[in-house]
Amino acid sequence: MAKKAAIIGGGVIGGGWAARFLLHGWDVHVSDPDPEAKRKIDEVVANARRSLPGLLDEAMPEEGRLTVSKKISDSVKEADWIQESVPERLQLKREAYKEIQQECQHETIIASSTSGFTPSNLQENAARPSEIVVAHPYNPVYLLPLVEIVGSANNSDSTMEAARRTLEEIGMRPLRIRSEIDAHIGDRLLEAVWREALWLVRDGIATTSEIDETIRLGFGLRWAQMGLFETYRIAGGEQGMKHFISQFGPALKFPWTRLTDVPNLDDDLVHRITEQSDSQSGRYSIRELERIRDNNLVAILRGLKAQNSAAGSHLRELDRKSAERLKGPVAKPLPTSNRTIPPDWTDYNGHVNEVYYLEIFSKATDRFLEFGGCGPDYAREGFGFFTVDTRLRYLNEITEGERVRTFTQCLSFKGKKLHLFHVLKSRDGQELATGEHLLLHADLNLRKTVVPAPQRVKVLQEIADAHSALRTPAAASLL
């Protein structure tokens, strides 16, 4: 039976949590007094559906069921996880915990999305403080992997570990903070930047758009992949970190920032920011901006995944965990991919660009070779297969969000020559495309084709022999 998450508060963050749990197969019950809550959550879930599944190269589980109601008591009774995302007011949060703990099962973890309060703050006066922790995510919750988990002296290690396991189960990367402090780690850094940015706008040094430009065309690109310290380690050049710090050290004493003051967020400044932000981004609705942001995040994350770096390494691990393991007979075409089409694969003709059909087939070939014991490990031994000829037949259009599968038949494997035929199918079994590939076995050090040693390609040969009984597809043409 599906696990159950109760989400208290269905705003941008609560909706994001709801989407993440749902898409990982949990049933989700959101409680929010806002009469518009259902519509708003549906919109966040729609955003998540078009971006999260396609980020992965493996299919996600079947979606859970979503329920939205006004009262907390409706949602928490049978919950396995309770996520609180009510507005950032301590009293409001404490009242919510009181109501929750009257109804929920003992031992159920209540995690707060608070960006500022410590767990000790939150736990005060609670019926069972040991069950309340902080799990602070980043917006959009359904795409960004990081979640800071923080406990107080009241929380046992086993509670913190249980929290970690649940958050990992929904594809996140929990970072357990060593000591509770206001605003944890991330929001302390963000707050520092935010204050300084407000000064820059207030003093007329830069507009909101110029500040954004400075970040996204400059250091923001660095931070997306290495963060702060690793970036600076490199900036130190050959002399490394120590050199960098000693260079930068004196600057700490310079009057470079206005940080010693807190800017007064008066009506004038609010007005100026709002006006500048409108002229910067006002031509897009928030919904459009969300989609632009999500498409960009998918593109960045998929790029990092191809590099196996930063958040991309995390995505690779998720794929590895959920990759279908081949079991049993190999007498039929092998399932070599099962995935959802990401939004960044669409071209100006409004469908999946031709290139990505080959990306799917290329990965299917990799998977087939892995099944046959000739994957990346074999490359490390100095051997592999090079594609020399390919035929792609595009039979039907594919659009973003579609679930597709690939089945691979080995048409022959003789000497150094391997001949594969992939069929790409829609969820309901319709043929979308075929990919036919001739590959030659190669010595990666000599960079030339060679006949493989039979014992090294034994499994591959077994699959080929089993497939020799199958009918050759009529469309096969590279014979």
Added chain:
Amino acid sequence: MAKKAAIIGGGVIGGGWAARFLLHGWDVHVSDPDPEAKRKIDEVVANARRSLPGLLDEAMPEEGRLTVSKKISDSVKEADWIQESVPERLQLKREAYKEIQQECQHETIIASSTSGFTPSNLQENAARPSEIVVAHPYNPVYLLPLVEIVGSANNSDSTMEAARRTLEEIGMRPLRIRSEIDAHIGDRLLEAVWREALWLVRDGIATTSEIDETIRLGFGLRWAQMGLFETYRIAGGEQGMKHFISQFGPALKFPWTRLTDVPNLDDDLVHRITEQSDSQSGRYSIRELERIRDNNLVAILRGLKAQNSAAGSHLRELDRKSAERLKGPVAKPLPTSNRTIPPDWTDYNGHVNEVYYLEIFSKATDRFLEFGGCGPDYAREGFGFFTVDTRLRYLNEITEGERVRTFTQCLSFKGKKLHLFHVLKSRDGQELATGEHLLLHADLNLRKTVVPAPQRVKVLQEIADAHSALRTPAAASLL
């Protein structure tokens, strides 16, 4: 004749400038007293060569010539641009300007890479203060587009505009800062984060690795594409910026940060950071980290380019500017691509992955259709060509950094059927691959194939007619 840049100081930043100018076809003369300067600069240029050209879809100009010498006077005499990147000490910089202005031509702009000093600071006591400006880049200078340009009351508008033009010429995105302040814009924000991060490490709340993780798996991903204000605008949900600020406003008063204090960068803290950084990244040399960083940046930037967003829009503009315009007779196969292979196209077999051959051919098809008047504009009118069948022959391996060209022959165009044949060639004319594509003309609204109106495909028909006299390649097989 190639323009000439003089680079004063050949460290990480000076080397990055040298690389950027060189790869944009400028002759570069670096002066640096360090006996190791030449080797260090060569290494930065090697990094740039493998990452920058492949970021673009169009070939860059022929590289300029690099000279390295010890004395400033050697380098500045004939310079069209002088970039100063000596260590961050005011006296050192002022002495450099004195020496430079004794030798250089009048009117030559001297731009300082300073991250902290204002132009007024720098200009004090200079022979010709009006020729000294700030052009502050971000590391790696050869990849990140942003450069802050700052002038004082001494600098004329025409000087600032001339600076902008030169920086645009080498592919950067200059941002002219409205008023000179210490540390301009970006480094004020960075300094704020840096101070807060030092506190977090000093207080034992987080290690360098945990802080980096928080950034690169959390908000760093957002900042790479939208920066600060646009991100927060979205976070406000449907109520937008004003709502967000009013929510966040009170937090400014919370004791969230240690910003009111400047951390004391004593030996203990330096030691702690160095040790943590070593355990985080010490398994890689700086050279390796640079390559990981650059591969990631290329992947992120190319992802954003496909989305036509943030730094990616900037790259698209650069491509548009340098795209070869088809002129004259069309009686031969048309040049449809001329580009350098980026580092993120290499797979575990150590060569360009099969998918990117198709990416090149797919873009070549797009270019061919643009030549024929049937590109994105035609799509906006509701028509286009869908690929239905493709044959790819892989004839030779390709590796990162190679310059390749594509030539496209139209084998036939009759009714709704268009038949193209691409040949991918190395710089010296060797055939690397061929791509044969059958396309059908389609109505994008009806999503079905239709015969085009002849007047709409007139130019395409002219090319097809001209190509009908050419010999059909022996390898063509989809006839």
